[in-house]
Amino acid sequence: MERYEVRLSGEGGQGLVLAGAILAEAAGIYGGKFVTYTQSYGPESRGGGCRSDLIISDTEIDYPICAHLDLLLCLTQKSCDTFSSKLKPGGLLIxxxxxxxxxxxGPFRVHSVPILQTARQKMGREVAANMVCxxxxxxxxxxxxxxxxxxxVAARVPKGTEATNLRALEAGYALALEVAPADALCVPAKISA
Known part of the structure; x- marks a missing residue:
């Protein structure tokens, strides 16, 4: 895998800092990749802008800043408006x-997915949206x-919440199967099997 830049964006309270940390651990600890992970959020505990940035690579990462995104996840219109210009051609917007x-x-793939709705319907609360993502x-x-x-997820979430968080993760995986065309699944431009 070449350098792959990821940004998870939305607002405080959506769990994107934890989601970023879990994605970093999944790629690094359990996937054997090199990973950098940074987070940024406003002073508000809920409602302010929030993002997690990751760079994932097979080789050492010499520059830990996301400049040209391969994958952008947006849970708010504001975050989409702010960051979509950073998507590179062939990138993926969820x-x-x-x-x-x-x-x-633009010259990137767009998948509109009912992430927050799925968290509410399947898990009973929007706070599970991070695992659905x-x-x-x-x-x-x-x-x-x-x-x-x-x-x-099992290693990182608070003790006693593992089963709930794993169910939300599985709900997101199943959701992608429902809403994304089969030819659009698992085909990122830079990742080899």
């Missing part, structure tokens, strides 16, 4: 279909395996 009502078009990312991008994510 946007929540209810909160991102005007996804951009990870399942969607695993299936649509092929960036990490679902098994690596299962291991990282």
């Amino acid at each position: 946007a929540d279909s209810k909160r991102v009502t005007n996804p951009p078009s 990870l399942g969607v990312i695993a299936k649509i991008s092929g960036l990490v395996t679902i098994e690596a994510l299962r291991q990282a």
Whole structure:
């Protein structure tokens, strides 16, 4: 795998900092890749802008800043408007279909997915959207395996919440199978099998 840049974006309270850490551990610890992970969020505990940035590579990473995104996840229209210009040609935008009502078009793939709605319907609360996101990312991008994510989720989430978080992860994986065309699954431009 060449250098692969990922940004998870939305607002505080959506669990994207934890999702970024879990994705980093899935790729690094359980997937054997080199990973850098940074996070940025506003002073508000809920509602302010929030993002997690990851770089995943087979080789050492010499520059840990995301400049040209291969994958962008957006859970709000504001985050989509702010960061979509950073997507490189051939990249992948995964946007929540209810909160991102005007996804951009460009030389990249766009998947509008009901992430927050699925978290509410399947798990009873939107806070599970972060795990739903990870399942969607695993299936649509092929960036990490679902098994690596299962291991990282079980190791990283608070004790006693493992089963709930794993169910949300599986709900996201199943959701991607429902909403994405079969020819769009697991075909990121830079990842080899």
